Amino acid sequence: MNYFKLFIVEDDPFYGELLKRHLQLNPDNEVFLYKNGRECLDNIHLQPDLISLDYGLPDISGSEVMKKVHIEYPDLPIVIVSGQEDVKTAIELLKKGAYDYFVKDNDTKDRLWNLINKLREREQLKTEIDVLKEEVGIKYSFNNIKGNSQAIKNVFKLIDKAQKTGITVSITGETGTGKELVAKAIHYNSTRRNFPIVAVNVAAVPSELIESEMFGYEKGAFTGANTRKIGKFEQANKGTLFLDEIGEMDLNMQAKLLRVLQEKELTRVGGNEVIKLDSRIIVSTNRNLGEEVKKGTFREDLYYRLLGLPIELPPLRSRGNDIIFLAKYFIDEFCKENKIALKKISPDANDKLIKYSYPGNVRELKAVIELAVVLSDDEEISSDNINFNSTDSVSNFLVDECTLTEFNSRIIRYFLDKYDGNVMLAAKKLDVGKSTIYRMLKNKEL
Numbered sequence: 067m068n069y070f071k072l073f074i075v076e077d078d079p080f081y082g083e084l085l086k087r088h089l090q091l092n093p094d095n096e097v098f099l100y101k102n103g104r105e106c107l108d109n110i111h112l113q114p115d116l117i118s119l120d121y122g123l124p125d126i127s128g129s130e131v132m133k134k135v136h137i138e139y140p141d142l143p144i145v146i147v148s149g150q151e152d153v154k155t156a157i158e159l160l161k162k163g164a165y166d167y168f169v170k171d172n173d174t175k176d177r178l179w180n181l182i183n184k185l186r187e188r189e190q191l192k193t194e195i196d197v198l199k200e201e202v203g204i205k206y207s208f209n210n211i212k213g214n215s216q217a218i219k220n221v222f223k224l225i226d227k228a229q230k231t232g233i234t235v236s237i238t239g240e241t242g243t244g245k246e247l248v249a250k251a252i253h254y255n256s257t258r259r260n261f262p263i264v265a266v267n268v269a270a271v272p273s274e275l276i277e278s279e280m281f282g283y284e285k286g287a288f289t290g291a292n293t294r295k296i297g298k299f300e301q302a303n304k305g306t307l308f309l310d311e312i313g314e315m316d317l318n319m320q321a322k323l324l325r326v327l328q329e330k331e332l333t334r335v336g337g338n339e340v341i342k343l344d345s346r347i348i349v350s351t352n353r354n355l356g357e358e359v360k361k362g363t364f365r366e367d368l369y370y371r372l373l374g375l376p377i378e379l380p381p382l383r384s385r386g387n388d389i390i391f392l393a394k395y396f397i398d399e400f401c402k403e404n405k406i407a408l409k410k411i412s413p414d415a416n417d418k419l420i421k422y423s424y425p426g427n428v429r430e431l432k433a434v435i436e437l438a439v440v441l442s443d444d445e446e447i448s449s450d451n452i453n454f455n456s457t458d459s460v461s462n463f464l465v466d467e468c469t470l471t472e473f474n475s476r477i478i479r480y481f482l483d484k485y486d487g488n489v490m491l492a493a494k495k496l497d498v499g500k501s502t503i504y505r506m507l508k509n510k511e512l
Contacts (some may be wrong), residue, residue, distance in 0.1 A: 068095065069096040070182055070185070072178075073100060074100070075101075075102070075103065075105075075106045075119045076100075076120045082101070085174070092182075093195060094118060095182065100415060102123050102125045115143075115185065115189075116144075116181070116182060118147055118167075118178055119145065121143055121149075122148065132159070132162065132163065136163050144164055145178070147168045147170050148169060149169075149170045150169070155167075158245045173215075191235075206418075211248065212392050213314055213385060213388040213392065214387070214391060217389065218380065221378075224375065225252055227375065228256075228377070229251075232257075232346050233375045234372060234373075235249070235374050236355075236374055236377070238351055238354075238376065238378045238379070239378060239380070239427075240245070240425075242430055243379040243381060243382070244379060245350035245352075245379060247456075248377060249310075250308075253346070261305030261306075262302060263308055265492045266280065266298050267310045267311055269311040270311075273316050273318075273319070276316075277319060277322060278295065279297065280319075281326070282335065283297075283336050283337070285336075287335045287337070288335070288336065295334075297332070297334065302345040303343060306345055306347075307346070308348045308350070309347065309350070311350065313353035313355055320364065320365045320368050320509075321365065331343055355369050355372075371442050377491065382427045387427050389420055390416055393411060393416075393419055393435050396436065397409055397435055397447070400439050407445060417449070419452060425485070458476065471511075478506065481495055481496055482503070482512070
């Protein structure tokens with residue numbers, strides 16, 4: 067049984083016994099009664115969950131007992147119980163670390179009873195949070211970023227190095243390759259795992275709001291600022307700040323971000339207080355920031371500040387049999403979540419999956435597989451159940467190996483279909499002579 071261990075330190079034997087008998091009405095409470103401070107300190111090795119401490123003890127003052135206890139057990143809650151209602155003394159004791167201050171009267175036993183229930187609930191909640199944190203750590207373990215290809219194994223090695231240090235990490239890769247998942251894997255396996263990871267999608271925040279969103283603002287800083295707002299940097303203090311799509315940040319905000327990163331401090335919009343920061347920075351982008359620096363759209367000094375440990379995520383099309391590995395994983399997960407009998411992938415469906423180019427990467431594969439499970443009428447998913455609805459249709463022409471002439475034919479055919487056979491418009495869009503298209507049509511090359 068999980069007992070709640072309580073010390074009652076009380077020099078009045080009658081009152082002490084009264085408290086003990088009342089609190090023992092709950093069989094989960096284990097109550098120890100001591101008549102002076104020395105007895106309490108001699109038994110502190112029993113590690114109580116709470117101490118009810120008389121302020122006016124005959125040998126050592128309650129304040130001194132509390133001080134000695136907190137040297138060894140700084141987080142142990144101690145309630146001071148006094149025969150007199152002295153507000154000044156109560157405030158002083160609370161400043162010194164007392165959990166609460168009770169006046170000794172007929173209601174004290176009920177206050178202690180309620181406090182014990184409160185502390186038990188808090189401990190249970192803490193245990194549940196610790197379990198959830200552990201589960202989250204397992205969920206975002208990089209071992210659960212699925213794949214066996216050499217390309218993804220190289221990523222695993224870099225994630226392992228990143229989680230062992232506090233180095234800034236820059237993650238690059240196409241949309242849908244799992245940049246946020248990698249950022250969370252690094253955070254939840256690092257020494258900062260017990261603090262929050264705060265994600266900001268830079269592209270989703272309007273440029274006029276990005277400063278107040280990142281740095282926070284004081285009440286009255288601008289019209290509509292009716293209360294103080296804590297920014298993302300402060301929310302991520304001691305944890306990790308994940309800046310997604312950092313390449314979308316405008317130059318003005320880039321300059322302000324650089325200063326915060328260099329000084330490790332900020333001032334809220336409309337405020338004067340300097341706030342010290344301690345957070346790890348992870349950024350991601352699907353752009354080539356080096357090229358953006360050359361174009362003048364991204365600051366070179368910020369680029370080198372954020373580069374840190376670069377992790378480039380491979381597109382799904384370059385991961386070979388990881389496509390089938392991930393497909394099977396998504397099938398199992400979807401079937402379990404929806405209580406559907408597990409399904410297999412037919413050889414022709416495997417072949418179709420492997421040949422596709424996946425412009426939407428892992429995110430697209432997941433959507434395709436979940437739809438295939440729904441469309442399948444038996445225990446096997448066929449190629450007919452695999453439907454690709456990519457908006458990047460031209461890129462899919464590159465799935466098969468063809469000659470340049472065959473590629474040209476495919477592209478022209480695509481544009482003719484797109485513009486309902488209008489040769490003039492297709493020729494204009496492709497910047498080729500209309501006679502070229504007419505000739506290919508006549509020779510049945512399309």
